[in-house]
Amino acid sequence: MDPTASLFWLLEEPLIHRARLDVRDSSRPGLSQRLVSAGAVKLRHIVDAAGPRLHDAETLASRLGLRSNRHTRNILNAWTTKLTTEELEMLQDYASGAETPDEGDPFPELGLEVDQSELTAPLLVSQRVNMHMVNRKALYKLCVQAFNKRQLSGRRDTVWRERLAVQEDCKPVWRVLYKAPLNKRSVGQAKLSIYKSRKHIEDASGDELLPMFVSLVKARVRVDF
Numbered sequence: 001m002d003p004t005a006s007l008f009w010l011l012e013e014p015l016i017h018r019a020r021l022d023v024r025d026s027s028r029p030g031l032s033q034r035l036v037s038a039g040a041v042k043l044r045h046i047v048d049a050a051g052p053r054l055h056d057a058e059t060l061a062s063r064l065g066l067r068s069n070r071h072t073r074n075i076l077n078a079w080t081t082k083l084t085t086e087e088l089e090m091l092q093d094y095a096s097g098a099e100t101p102d103e104g105d106p107f108p109e110l111g112l113e114v115d116q117s118e119l120t121a122p123l124l125v126s127q128r129v130n131m132h133m134v135n136r137k138a139l140y141k142l143c144v145q146a147f148n149k150r151q152l153s154g155r156r157d158t159v160w161r162e163r164l165a166v167q168e169d170c171k172p173v174w175r176v177l178y179k180a181p182l183n184k185r186s187v188g189q190a191k192l193s194i195y196k197s198r199k200h201i202e203d204a205s206g207d208e209l210l211p212m213f214v215s216l217v218k219a220r221v222r223v224d225f
Contacts, residue, residue: 006105007090011044015079023078031075034064046079052095054080112139114146 015021016032021043024031035041040049040063050060054076061072080088093099110131129138145152160166 005086006102006108007094007099008101008103008105009108010087010090011042011047011101013043014041015043015046016041021079021082023075023082028071028075034066038064040064043079046076047091047094050076052091054091112142114142114149 013019013021015023015035022032038045040046046054046060049063050056057069057073057076060076061067061069064072066072083091090099094101111128112131112134113128127142129142134142156162158166161168
C-alpha cells in the first residue's frame with residue numbers, strides 16, 4: 001500500500017525478509033545476517049546509529065562490524081533511495097526536533113501482492129490487495145497463485161484454446177454448455193406431481209392402469225404411441 005505517513009511507524013519499518021527496505025543483493029552478501037547479529041532489523045536502529053539523515057557511515061560500520069566505510073555509505077544510500085520524499089522530510093524534521101514519534105498513530109494499511117517477475121500466464125493476474133478490505137475469496141485466490149505460480153507460469157487457462165484455435169481475448173463461458181440447476185420451487189412441484197401420480201395409480205383398478213401409464217409416459221417423454 002502507500003508508504004506510511006507516521007514517523008513512529010516509519011521508524012518501525014523492517015529491513016530484512018524481503019521487506020520494502022530490504023536492500024540486500026549480490027553486492028552486499030551477508031547483510032541480513034549482520035543486521036540480525038547487531039540487533040539492527042528496523043529503520044529505527046539505523047537512525048540511532050547513523051543519524052536521522054543517514055550520513056554517519058563510520059558509526060554504523062562499527063555497529064555492523066563492517067570494515068569499509070565506503071561500502072557502508074553505499075548501503076545507507078540504498079536505504080535513502082528506498083524512502084519516499086515525504087519520508088525523508090519526516091526524518092529531516094525528526095533530526096531538527098520539529099517532529100517526534102507518536103506511539104498513538106494508527107497502524108498503517110497492509111497490502112499483499114504476488115511477485116510474478118519473469119512469470120507470464122493467463123492464470124496469473126497481477127494485483128495488489130488491501131488486507132483491511134479484501135474478502136476471503138480474493139485472498140484465497142491470491143494465495144493459490146502465490147503457492148503455485150511456478151506451475152501456472154506459461155500454462156493456458158483451458159485446453160480448448162489449442163484444440164479449437166480460440167484466441168486469448170475470447171473468454172470461455174461454460175454456462176452455454178450446461179443446463180441451469182432447478183430451483184427449489186420446480187423441484188417441489190416435481191415431487192408433488194410424482195406423489196399424486198403414484199397415489200392415483202395405487203387407487204386405480206386393473207383396467208385403468210394401462211391408459212394411465214400411457215398418458216404419464218406421453219406427458220414426460222412426449223412420444224406418440
